[in-house]
Amino acid sequence: MDEKKTPLLEGLEAGAWPSFVTEIKKAAKTNPGAAALLQMLEKSYEEKRGHWKHGGIVGVKGYGGGVVGRYCDIPEEFPDVKEFHTIRVNQPAGFFYTADKLREFADVWDKYGSGLYNMHGSTGDAILLGTTTENLQPCVDELSEIGFDLGGSGGAMRTLSSCVGQARCEKACIDSTGIMHDLTMYYQNEMHRPSWPYKFKIKISACANDCCAASARSDLAVIGTWRDTLKIDNAAVREYIANGFNIEKLIRKCPTEALEWDQEKQELNVCGEECTRCMHCINVMPKAISIGSERGATLLVGGKAPVVKGAMIGWVLVPFIKMEAPYTEFKDLVDKIIDWWADHAKNRERISELIERMGLANFLAAVGLKPLPQMVNAPRSNPYISWSAEEVGKNG
Amino acid sequence: MDEKKTPLLEGLEAGAWPSFVTEIKKAAKTNPGAAALLQMLEKSYEEKRGHWKHGGIVGVKGYGGGVVGRYCDIPEEFPDVKEFHTIRVNQPAGFFYTADKLREFADVWDKYGSGLYNMHGSTGDAILLGTTTENLQPCVDELSEIGFDLGGSGGAMRTLSSCVGQARCEKACIDSTGIMHDLTMYYQNEMHRPSWPYKFKIKISACANDCCAASARSDLAVIGTWRDTLKIDNAAVREYIANGFNIEKLIRKCPTEALEWDQEKQELNVCGEECTRCMHCINVMPKAISIGSERGATLLVGGKAPVVKGAMIGWVLVPFIKMEAPYTEFKDLVDKIIDWWADHAKNRERISELIERMGLANFLAAVGLKPLPQMVNAPRSNPYISWSAEEVGKNG
């Protein structure tokens, strides 16, 4: 390959943090697409602007999405990134891989694409970064042979994501990875054939620490919790204290004043009714305090980024739901939510924006959920209550 | 008078709390308007509906407001309340009266009106409750002879109100009653000749306890505060403690953790920089803790009831302003606020609704105030920042 200079980017190869420039360079050694990308990026760094065009729909057989079409706006100058589409490959739950699986994956991609990846995309996919229209189909075909399917894009169920959960975490109240895999299989059609007003995302964190940032970034967040009382092993508590742990500080930081230290008995007690399962005490004393036994999840609806009506953090829709295979209650609810949304939403209107527009109470009625104080920080403060004709008498 | 039965209302004469029915009855003994009011009210109690009509503008010479016209909707049945207008009499600051003044007041009203009062209306006026169109002018004329002027109504500066302040309170940081009187005199024209899009209310509380509920009910709330540090008399603190005062509890309730109890020195200390002058410690230990020396006020803008865009609690407009006669800085600012509001507001749009519609930053620029973090709970969370063409370069 004709090696042009990329002095600006080279500036990003120094330093302790691993360099994406170095990575692109590695790929560029053998891959013309990657080499062109480097050159074009250098140009962007010089000009302070991107060089990708708007628009351009591409696809593969049997799928309505999973591929993001991308064309450079100066194809004359950079013919090798004229077409540079990404393939969204659905990641294994929990982002678990084996060396073999990864190598197979790289083999396919080296054959058909740039040899560059985002491991992983923000939604969770293993993103294959840049190939031509021509190579899409064979690449996807070969990926399917090694067991990798496409993720979501467009007005569809998006690739799900979860925290590592019970696979490696003592705090997991639900089987987040198992749930993710089950739901992913269940929603294959909804994921692969966009037919909704906009994207719909589900993410699963197995406890309120929310290690996959579900409540901020998913239309429906599944967050593990428990309904009884957390467990305290007081022998372990005393051990922590013997090792210098400051129990007073812990108690002060409990947001609900649910914890009490009995100095005499050297015993930490919790009032289960007060505890809001914030995880704090469990986080700082994992050996001594652990999650309750009656486990399930809280569902939050509406998390999303700012576009268009402002960012939202998902709000409580179902305070507690059992999450046991085959997750029928959950799936039924999701069906109802999607139905109502698909029926009423405008183009590019996320579920939270629709609920905001139509009213939470109306939404709850439509999906058959009872209004609960857990759903709100506080009841309304304005006196603008609506009453339906059925609820009231006839004006005398 | 023909005494008809009012059994429902009579039910409201029993009980420990003083009865307004008894009061109406007292007036009804000699006043046909009051007697008719009682009858009509009984009818309202029977029918569960009011009997006052919409509309009806009345007035007195030289004034555009101060009188609220009221007509009953069944004048045939209750001719004596056919016209039953209220007169809003501007109360003395701090609601101070002498026996003589009150008697003079009652004499005039017995002559021209129902002999019924609201002492006082929610805005602050001494409300004369019910007279005829005919009697309005002579009543107001005679009131003026004993030194009582009208308050505000309509699209005008409304009657001001204040807490008792320095007249009887150790917490007063400003002379709330003096300020109220001065401003009332200054805004006589604005109060008496409505020419604005809607009402504008000013209330003055001499400290953050806000005993005249200014921040909830006035477009511009003046709340006394200080800029240095509150004062602690530690001898008095020790006295409190000796008498059983729980100092730990006080410290826990300080919202800013500004207080510290030095057990060894038996000394209570405050960090002036942390203290947000919430008044709590001063409230519970008035003998030991007192307001700072560099006194002035915080101005809050926008407090109001729900109609139309929802209720608001005034928000910080000026963190600190000296409030010393003749209050020139304050009056200049009010002028600017009113000018901007009168220029831009729609009919029946309060200042806070206008600011909400036009943007707080635009408002600040218009009235010449610098944006300050004290004005907000938190900066914006949405990325929708506007830039004017002057602020940026020319698109290259």
Next chain:
Amino acid sequence: MARTDFGPPDFRELIPPIIKENYGNWKYHTVPRPGVLKHVSHTGAVLHSVRVASPRLVSSEFIREISDIAEKFCGGFLRFTTRNNVEFLVSDESQLQPLIDHLDAKDYLIGGVGLSVSNVVHTQGWIHCKSAVTDASGITKSIMDEMADYFTGKIQVPAKLRIAVACCVNMCGACHCSDISIVGIHRSVPVVNDELASKICEIPNTVASCPTGAIRPNPKTKSVTINPDKCMMCGNCTVVCPAIKIMDPVNDGVSIWVGGKVANARTGPMFSRLAIPFISNNPPRWPEVTDAVKHLVEVWAGNARDGERMGEWIGRIGWEKFFKLTDLPFTDKHIDDFAHAKNTFRSTTQFKF
């Protein structure tokens, strides 16, 4: 022509000499007994204020009577409070007990000071307002008959408790920031008199008056149409157009709100929030309303910590626990659906079951 714009009487001419002399120089106060404030100045001067309940709606007879009392015991000096109580200003300490005895004999209720339930800030009601959905004075009297012992200090409460009553959503008062407030509300869509409207209604203003955009011009009738699905019965259109009526004795009534405050003490001001969406008007004593208020006060008083106002208590325990402790149903009405509704949705898994 009569003189105008001379303003109210100057309060400086209406204050007792002790206040003139100690103006801005008070040092501290104590509450020697319920309903009485003792203010001590830096000079050592002592002023006692004796606070008594007033129905606010008073007669000339009442005015004259309190004037006589003030004259007899206070050199003629008295004032009203911002919550419409009367305060007798006693400069001569020897007159304090005689005044109290006199007030007791005359059945005045002394109280409302400090940790107590003070007077109800209320509004005109059927007595004088065209918009009234209920009678504020009647409800106030009914409630305070039940609350008298809380006013006088016989029953103690953890903190101040402020009740307000407004006869419509205009909330003339501070209902939106009271510990407990009772607000008159409608429950039916207004009725348009098309014929009248075609003559007197300013159509664009009327359309604009509706906060939810429920009103559309109706070119056929030269009037307006109201979309019942969008209407939230606020009554604002009836203020702008007299051909629109919303009064409805069958469906009008009151709602109850809790947890508001105004003072910045400890916590900032708070809005009152919906506790009970609707109770029918039941004059003369609105027993369901007084029961509800009593119940709310009792649950609060029984559960709050010392110094915790209603809203601070709820803030600590959470609304879900409030509804549990008060045994009030939580309904679709409690969920905000007005302009800023989404700010009330709970964006955290932290809640109690």
Next chain:
Amino acid sequence: MARTDFGPPDFRELIPPIIKENYGNWKYHTVPRPGVLKHVSHTGAVLHSVRVASPRLVSSEFIREISDIAEKFCGGFLRFTTRNNVEFLVSDESQLQPLIDHLDAKDYLIGGVGLSVSNVVHTQGWIHCKSAVTDASGITKSIMDEMADYFTGKIQVPAKLRIAVACCVNMCGACHCSDISIVGIHRSVPVVNDELASKICEIPNTVASCPTGAIRPNPKTKSVTINPDKCMMCGNCTVVCPAIKIMDPVNDGVSIWVGGKVANARTGPMFSRLAIPFISNNPPRWPEVTDAVKHLVEVWAGNARDGERMGEWIGRIGWEKFFKLTDLPFTDKHIDDFAHAKNTFRSTTQFKF
């Protein structure tokens, strides 16, 4: 036709035996050294996870190298984290130190665990997105070069600190809830190519796409007009209509936001809020941005109490103090003026000077 809808590889076939055996049965974990997690199961089984930094944008060479390492020390088992770090899953404790030594030798950065600054969640940038206002990878690399010691645990911090970078306001990631986030923003009103628009623009959709109603149809040109006073440069219209362009190298750049969080630990999730409205793009190293981030981290680390995330710290001290301590100017840009702005106004006199 190739098979479809068979889904991702089943993770159950990709987890090491120790995880299979102890699935859902972990008891607790410790952090034996920075970057390493030791999970102990109820059966006594021990799994070590060694976390290393990844640039996220990686090559096949990288993929093969980490595969080789995993094979050598971990029986071939590894995973990625939700913040794009790589975790080597060590079942055989005797392989732990050799693995660490190997990683050190190869200059992998071990860290990101516990109280530390972990990897930056970031987005495509100029590398692949048509909407990119800046380059997320370049900024990320520049920042993390400065933060490396915070990642490896050489420098300690009071709590977790999460940084995110998004190249436009779409914020693909969790910028809106990160301790520090860097977001690409435009500062100029989009330019409409009327001729093109008249051909390809779906006018009603385009008009509807504007959150502030700044776009009006222009019947004359069969295109649309943008009201510059109403436009807040969000770029949403450019997604809907390709004839509208907003890219502007002179005025594009980034904004910095602070204090967001996602976890429900102690406090509920919080939004990130504006700290610095604008910094020009200054590739390749965006020194003004990295300085600002470093400064923010240092002021936080120097002032926060143990366990206090950025937003919790600011919540305790107040934004006015935050701006004072960081010496950042507070401007009109910081004051919200979007749909729910009034909820951000301070309705209390409680503030610090």
